[in-house]
Amino acid sequence: MATITVPTVVPSPAEDADQLHKAFAGWGTNEDLIISILAHRNAVQRRSIRQAYANGFGEDLLKDLDKELTSDFERCVLLWTLDPSERDAYLAYEATKMFTSSNWILMEIVCTRSSLELFAIRQAYHARYKKSLEEDVAAHIVGDFRKLLVPLVSSFRYEGPEVNTTLARSEAKILHEKILEKAYNHEEFIRIITTRSKAQLSATLNHYNDEFGQPINKDLKADPNDEYLKLVRATIKCLTAPEKHFEKVLRHAIVKLGTDEWALTRVVVTRSEVDMVRIKEQFHKRNSKPLDRAIASDTSGDYRKMLLALLGDEDA
Amino acid sequence: MATITVPTVVPSPAEDADQLHKAFAGWGTNEDLIISILAHRNAVQRRSIRQAYANGFGEDLLKDLDKELTSDFERCVLLWTLDPSERDAYLAYEATKMFTSSNWILMEIVCTRSSLELFAIRQAYHARYKKSLEEDVAAHIVGDFRKLLVPLVSSFRYEGPEVNTTLARSEAKILHEKILEKAYNHEEFIRIITTRSKAQLSATLNHYNDEFGQPINKDLKADPNDEYLKLVRATIKCLTAPEKHFEKVLRHAIVKLGTDEWALTRVVVTRSEVDMVRIKEQFHKRNSKPLDRAIASDTSGDYRKMLLALLGDEDA
Numbered sequence: 188m189a190t191i192t193v194p195t196v197v198p199s200p201a202e203d204a205d206q207l208h209k210a211f212a213g214w215g216t217n218e219d220l221i222i223s224i225l226a227h228r229n230a231v232q233r234r235s236i237r238q239a240y241a242n243g244f245g246e247d248l249l250k251d252l253d254k255e256l257t258s259d260f261e262r263c264v265l266l267w268t269l270d271p272s273e274r275d276a277y278l279a280y281e282a283t284k285m286f287t288s289s290n291w292i293l294m295e296i297v298c299t300r301s302s303l304e305l306f307a308i309r310q311a312y313h314a315r316y317k318k319s320l321e322e323d324v325a326a327h328i329v330g331d332f333r334k335l336l337v338p339l340v341s342s343f344r345y346e347g348p349e350v351n352t353t354l355a356r357s358e359a360k361i362l363h364e365k366i367l368e369k370a371y372n373h374e375e376f377i378r379i380i381t382t383r384s385k386a387q388l389s390a391t392l393n394h395y396n397d398e399f400g401q402p403i404n405k406d407l408k409a410d411p412n413d414e415y416l417k418l419v420r421a422t423i424k425c426l427t428a429p430e431k432h433f434e435k436v437l438r439h440a441i442v443k444l445g446t447d448e449w450a451l452t453r454v455v456v457t458r459s460e461v462d463m464v465r466i467k468e469q470f471h472k473r474n475s476k477p478l479d480r481a482i483a484s485d486t487s488g489d490y491r492k493m494l495l496a497l498l499g500d501e502d503a
Numbered sequence: 504m505a506t507i508t509v510p511t512v513v514p515s516p517a518e519d520a521d522q523l524h525k526a527f528a529g530w531g532t533n534e535d536l537i538i539s540i541l542a543h544r545n546a547v548q549r550r551s552i553r554q555a556y557a558n559g560f561g562e563d564l565l566k567d568l569d570k571e572l573t574s575d576f577e578r579c580v581l582l583w584t585l586d587p588s589e590r591d592a593y594l595a596y597e598a599t600k601m602f603t604s605s606n607w608i609l610m611e612i613v614c615t616r617s618s619l620e621l622f623a624i625r626q627a628y629h630a631r632y633k634k635s636l637e638e639d640v641a642a643h644i645v646g647d648f649r650k651l652l653v654p655l656v657s658s659f660r661y662e663g664p665e666v667n668t669t670l671a672r673s674e675a676k677i678l679h680e681k682i683l684e685k686a687y688n689h690e691e692f693i694r695i696i697t698t699r700s701k702a703q704l705s706a707t708l709n710h711y712n713d714e715f716g717q718p719i720n721k722d723l724k725a726d727p728n729d730e731y732l733k734l735v736r737a738t739i740k741c742l743t744a745p746e747k748h749f750e751k752v753l754r755h756a757i758v759k760l761g762t763d764e765w766a767l768t769r770v771v772v773t774r775s776e777v778d779m780v781r782i783k784e785q786f787h788k789r790n791s792k793p794l795d796r797a798i799a800s801d802t803s804g805d806y807r808k809m810l811l812a813l814l815g816d817e818d819a
Contacts, residue, residue: 310659322661326698
């Protein structure tokens with residue numbers, strides 16, 4: 188359930204490219220025009236506009252946007268204009284680099300995309316960075332984080348609805364044993380989380396809850412500040428209830444003193460064509476106010492306009 | 504360099520399907536006719552024949568072949584008729600099952616196919632077995648073998664020719680250190696072998712040879728009977744010189760007392776559309792006799808005819 192809105196009659200990609208070219212012309216840039224076009228086109232349409240722009244003006248639309256825009260608005264428009272798999276490959280690449288490294292973002296990207304989407308990201312990563320995603324993750328991350336993240340980024344989970352109840356029972360027991368032993372980095376613990384289908388894993392965690400009295404994430408809070416355990420809990424959330432994960436990321440991005448624009452941009456850009464309706468519901472429920480309003484009061488200018496357009500609400 | 508021969512003028516898939524149907528009709532089966540058709544069609548043509556057979560007779564060609572043929576000839580024709588990715592998925596599945604389990608075959612399949620071929624195998628595995636390949640490998644294999652095989656089956660290696668020489672030097676050093684420490688299952692050792700591109704890994708192993716005086720596989724023979732070390736050596740061979748691996752498998756399959764028909768069939772069927780010309784050269788060089796002749800003197804009947812047809816030599 189996407190939040191972006193696309194007009195019933197969409198101009199041709201050549202017309203859109205032409206309008207964008209005009210928005211860059213002369214003194215100053217027409218940001219409103221850019222938003223009115225790009226924020227209201229889906230991924231396939233944006234790809235066609237980039238193609239038409241290259242054909243018509245011999246330039247890369249992304250490079251021209253980069254020249255004309257600045258700051259958070261720039262990052263938001265650029266990320267949005269990228270093809271989803273290219274965008275995710277780029278975010279993953281940033282997340283493996285020294286100064287922007289983030290186990291959290293890596294995990295989020297690979298756990299909340301479909302298996303085929305993840306594969307498209309790995310292909311885009313080859314094409315752009317001339318190496319593989321798992322190669323970079325394995326080379327730049329160490330210890331328990333590596334043990335968890337390498338199989339996560341390499342996975343191609345089965346996506347059918349089939350559930351094996353006997354297996355769910357036995358693997359719930361394994362998870363519980365490992366938690367009792369505080370062996371959170373144990374091979375078997377990691378195997379279950381990184382290879383089972385989302386349907387099977389959910390069944391296992393339901394059995395866990397039934398059998399051992401509380402959700403597994405409660406039991407994984409032994410040391411609430413342990414960074415590895417935090418990542419394990421977030422992984423489980425991303426795999427079984429992604430809207431709760433994204434709600435939390437948004438909440439922290441907005442509610443903290445100062446705004447975490449990178450996180451805010453990342454979530455809005457990557458989810459508004461996917462499941463933003465559900466994330467908005469979750470946010471409203473958890474924070475007793477609509478997401479649009481929260482974002483509107485925490486941001487300003489073209490950046491705010493762009494975010495709200497992606498959220499399907501331009502007059503908030 | 505394939506060894507199979509396809510006629511210049513190929514009958515339509517419907518005609519081929521019709522001929523095959525005739526080969527099954529009445530008393531007995533016309534094995535020669537089956538070989539003359541199927542052994543001389545490439546993967547795309549065989550897929551079209553299966554489709555035409557299903558359309559024309561409402562039956563699965565594979566099921567009818569299964570009813571009509573027996574023993575090694577049957578297995579050879581069935582495996583050959585399958586789509587390469589379906590066939591590899593099937594071989595991998597057999598290799599994870601209790602009574603036919605084989606770390607060796609799993610490794611061979613995932614290390615000697617291209618990255619996109621391996622991905623197609625993982626898709627075929629989902630479709631057929633309703634779970635993922637890495638899920639089965641991780642669940643059925645334990646210890647050091649699992650540490651090596653799970654990343655191998657999950658890999659999507661970069662396939663470009665780029666080589667980073669600095670990296671090759673530093674990783675050759677890491678491999679050497681781990682070997683000195685006899686830490687053959689060390690995370691870093693496994694990371695290098697399982698994630699680097701084949702071009703990069705070859706450069707690293709060349710540096711190893713230059714710097715430390717002998718090929719890495721010599722240093723990995725500390726205990727020649729250690730099964731894990733054997734698998735590591737074979738992995739390195741499959742990744743850097745697959746024709747040598749396949750030559751050895753064929754040599755052992757033929758030369759031993761009795762013939763290992765499963766291994767013989769597997770190599771001939773999976774390689775005769777890929778690199779069998781090179782494997783034949785390697786075999787001749789290493790054994791001072793042509794592969795066709797060696798196979799002809801070790802097999803008989805329709806099975807022999809089929810194998811020789813796939814090797815491009817029907818009168819050996």
